[in-house]
Amino acid sequence: MALTEAEPLALPSGEPAAANDSPLGVFTRPRTATGWRSWISTVDHKKIGILYGATAIFFLIVGGLEALLIRAQLWAPRSTLLSAENYNEVFTMHGTTMVFLVVMPIGAAFANYLIPLQIGARDVAFPRMNALSYWCFLAGGIFLNSSWLLGGGADGGWFMYAPNNGVQFSPTHGIDFWVLGLIMTGIASTVGSINLIVTVLNMRAPGMTLMKMPIFTWMTLVTQFLLVFALPVITVALFLLMFDRLFDANFFDVSQGGSPLLWEHLFWIFGHPEVYLMILPSFGLVSDMLPVFSRKPIFGYPFIVFSGVAIGFMGWGVWAHHMFVSGIGPVSVTVFSLTTMFIAVPTGVKILNWTATMWGGRLRFDTPMLFSIGLITMFTIGGLSGVSHAIAPADTQQTDTYYIVAHFHYVLFGGAFFGFMGGFYFYWPKVFGYRLNESLGKWNFWVMLLGFNLTFGPMHILGLQGMSRRIYTYDAGYGFELWNKIATIGAFTLATSVAMFIFNIFWSKKKAKDLPPPGPDPWDARTIEWMIQSPPPAYNYEPIPTITHVDDFWYRKYGETEDGRLVRIAKTEDLVQAGDATDVHLPSPSYWPLVIAIGLPFLGYGLIYSLWLALLGGLVIIVGIYGWLLEPPDDPERAHGHDHEPEELPTGDREIEPGAEPLPTRDKEVETVG
């Protein structure tokens, strides 16, 4: 990784850089650090992380309203609130929104914000690609949802099985929007995952070997590998479907020899790793939060890490458990039944290790801890119901009933989302410099726990009593009325708890003026991101710390006395970096990632409505790419005046003994070529 470049890459040597300061004569390299322009041109991983998070919370509201519509419709038998057509669109878009525009981007928000902080880097490896990733995600999200205004959303379910996804069976443009929108968010995730893999593997602080990384970084690394390998599969499927729908191809047309099972396989080879890549970042957050609030290190760091890696590998061998009743044959059913059962083992290991982390600790029940414990217990329920449908014969009764709906909400809401909620409360003071109100936070947790269980608990019963999924209505007299009513009450309770969280954000911000700032380390935390200011300075670290332990910051604060007792050996104030560096050089902002992303929806609308529009979109993208390439990687006016002789930079690959001579820290440049 060329982290430092003597000259801008695009320029012939010797030519003065200023000559190309305004590539194509459109933009000068932006340099604002405040105001809205700083946000749309930012390449700072922290700002991009915040953008990801804010956008995901917006889409959470959209997806949540869709969920409320679903639950309102199912309040009573033969309800006429939504037509069959609208209901099918709403549940399709609910699933799609929650998976692609909420859970994945919240994971990306934490990953973007935290990984450079947790590994002691100043930014990600490719800052402009990071911005591109966010803007493509936003473009895809807006494009996907614009279908509501242009004739209705997709109506084939988030799994979009063929041939029901074909033009013959879904003649509106909803599925076209769905296909193209997901291709755009797929670009975002692919770009982001490559970026983060390179970042984690190359930019760790001196001394931070892989086995000293915080577990969130570990789990996110696994997640990014899953993304890199899973996204091409769904992209292929999406392209095939796009050709079928827009250009009359026959990949899924049975009368022309196409195969509906081809779509199922492609979708789930992506779709199952997708489940793990939604849950693993949350597992990482919990693995970092539990030790803080238990005041003990994570129990069995290697087991936690390797069980995550094992899940990452085994996650590739279980996809067909979504297809037990599709006619894949008894041999396939048996094989996938067994692999699915045994993926429960590494998952169970995590649960038990988290429980053991709490054992013998001194537990503080702040809101992040409550959500972490919520995750352990709720995810256990989801995991156990998961085992019950790993048993293929049982799954023939359970699949496509509400039992499955209950299961995956216990996994993705009770698991992934509870972890993210804990993460929000935990990192809020670090990111924004003020704390979310604790009492409101505790209320938030309990109301969410109650609403969650009221919504999804009864669905286990509904499913086992035969209520099919994806039905816009049900009849009286099948025993479904009571539990549907309870679930609907629960859904509105759940919505209240999300509203409490959003209220807490604004209310606490208002109140924060009268409160002392939380400081760099409000939770007595263990990892190094807590030894810098809150909010962190743009350059994160100065100097880059040298790492000697897992939980390095904790070992800077605490030590053993001669009689083996643990005592505080240093005050946080003395350890915290002052945050007043003046000479650090950061990558300059850029508009080009945004320009490229703006071209994408035009390309999409063009494919649906008029190829001329696609031509325009394509031109915008090409201009964006050329602008990006010709943009000097640095602003010459802010030259930093020292040479960039190649030097041996210490990286995380070397183990550093505690108390060893401090290594020379990295050059202050973090100029990158991304």
Added chain:
Amino acid sequence: MKGKHRLRSLFGGFVVLVITALVVSQVWASIFDNDGKPLTTLSPRGQYAQTIQNLVSPVFIIAGVILVLVMGAVLYIAFRFRERPDEDEIPAQLHGNTVLEIGWTLAPAAILLVVAVLTVATIADLEAREPDAMKVQVEGQQWWWAFRYDLNDDGVYDDPENDLITATELVIPEDTVVEIYTTGNDVIHSYWIPELNGKKDAVPGMRNFWKIQADEPGVYRGQCTEFCGLSHANMRMLVRALPRAEYNAWLANQLEPAVEPEEGSLAAEGKDVYLNQLCSSCHLIRGVNDEKVADPESGVESLLVSGIAPDLTHFSSRGTFAGSIFNSHYPDKPGATPEEVAACRAGENVAQNCGDPEDEALPGNPANPAYNVDLEDWLRDPTVMKPMAADDGRGMPNLGLGEDQIDALVAYLNSLK
């Protein structure tokens, strides 16, 4: 004063206890009481559903025990190791215990290994072919089911000479293994009779093996479980298991062409409506519009009708129609006495002696008198009765029939025993 207070709190505690007990018993009953739950998976009434139940019940119990243990452990630990204000000792920084961790990696693996062995055995059991079973091809289309009985057991399902084609209701003999082969004629559907077995997808271009068996005569219901478009919710299944003799009589009747209506009767008028008002361009009634026409080039003979709508040859031998969501006959009254059943069959005071035909959970019984209200509404405008996409050739369009035509058609359909 104090005693009064205590009494009140005692009373309050009692009330809470009673309410809790009521709620718990209600919840318990609501979960484990299978009455009035025709789709429940927890009440097997055939050997295959029972096989699945036998496998999964112990797993549910084991899972329940593990759940209680984990929950209990977490809550206990949370209580026992909570921060107390008087201590500020930093807990020992325990990093793990390899033996313990290997232990709790292997223990669940061992439990799962046992479950795995039982699972594999059950899969083999459910997938085994039965040499003497009767065979039916089950075809899903938007949004109803067609059935082809392979009467000569040749595995071929498109020779009308040797096969029987019916729709909407699958009639089987009691206590007999029926091999079913599911397929889809447009999109993927899923055939599921929870009381008899799990489900199997009906995939276009594939024939998926599955089997059902009902211990007792009776009516078994189902719901399409693979999302199949607009009216997925309105795609039901109904299996009628008959005693062997009744089944044989049913079969013999089904093999006959349609009954010819008496000349000059209302039903005869209905037949004219059927032939002249587009009904016969999609539906088929054997003996009425099943003439075949040879293709002038290839010489291959094929039916004139499109066959994308249910076969109506013996419409009135079914109790339900339109994907089994509406009743065309009165249902039996739940818990009826033999006298009431007989009276209902005879058509005496149907409101008293038969079940409520508008009760969605009660399926019509073809032995009972015809119930025409829903059928008339359906013929008036099917699109308001069930969401369909008739403009795209999926589902029944509104034919704009007059009331006279509707009355005649209903009379004709009811004559098709």
